[in-house]
Amino acid sequence: MLRPMILALLCCGISAHAQMRSSASLPETIGKDLKHVAQGTGRVLTSPLHWQGRDWARFGAVVGGTFALSFLDKEVNEFFLRNHSRTADKLADIGVEYGEPRTVVILTGSVYVAGLVAQNEWLRESAVILAGALLPSGLMQTTAKLTAGRARPHLGLGHDVFEPFRKEEAYYSFVSGHTMVALATSHVFAKRIDSPVAKVGLYGLGALAGTSRMYNEDHWLSDVVLGSALAIASVNTVTKLVEGDGQGNFKTGLQWRVQPYGRGAMIKLYW
Secondary structure, eight states, X not given: OHHHXXXXXXXXXXXXXXXXXXXXXXXXXXXXXXXXXXXXXXXXXXXXXXXXXXXXXXXXXXXXXXHHHGGGHHHHHHHHHHTOOHHHHHHHHHHHHHTOHHHHHHHHHHHHHHXXXXXXXXXXXXXXXXXXXXXXXXXXXXHHHHHHOBOOGGGOSOTTOBOTTOOOGGGOOSSXXXXXXXXXXXXXXXXXXOOHHHHHHHHHHHHHHHHHHHHTTSOOHHHHHHHHHHHHHHHHHHHHHHTTOOOOOOOOSSEEEEEEETTEEEEEEEO
């Protein structure tokens, strides 16, 4: 799956953005890109210091929505347990592979090197944005996993069991790192490719990664939802920095709210 995806992204970047070439020398270009990665990482980690009222309201909506969805954790887990099949197993394997750190490292490196060789700024910027978003996302999810100590679904202890600083992989459920990696990757390229079909495919892969983690009983619904929101917010923050805006406000791009619906709840997505 990884090889065809790399080829598709390279073809898209080179054909649609071949005119975007940099006149800087190779050392200057690499130095600028490394600076952007470092600045993007720092901006994401310190973004609450720059938030204003509306940004805090969005953050509160995400946290509140995640808490509301946590009441569906058990039901969603049981749903996946009742619906295992060979086809679903194969789809889950694809989703897990897409969210593997190894996958995104290879993808990011390949896109960046191709951008340097082809002198294609679109490819380089895409790789820089992805790296700048994934580094802080990795730090955030690692810290959250350790400090929360949430039991994974496959332990059978329930969705409300937290043992902070347990330092056992089975208690690293909160938040979903695979989902953060997958959604960050999809969001970077979906934002930069002007094709509805490509956007649907990319976001579909990102959603498959999160779904696969719930299917395999590695994460609860709330782990996946919050991981998705953090990934999208990180990408948007770094994108603004790299593309020259530099404001880095908390704005998830794809936003959502939980609303009562019948006897349950409905997730409303909007841009």
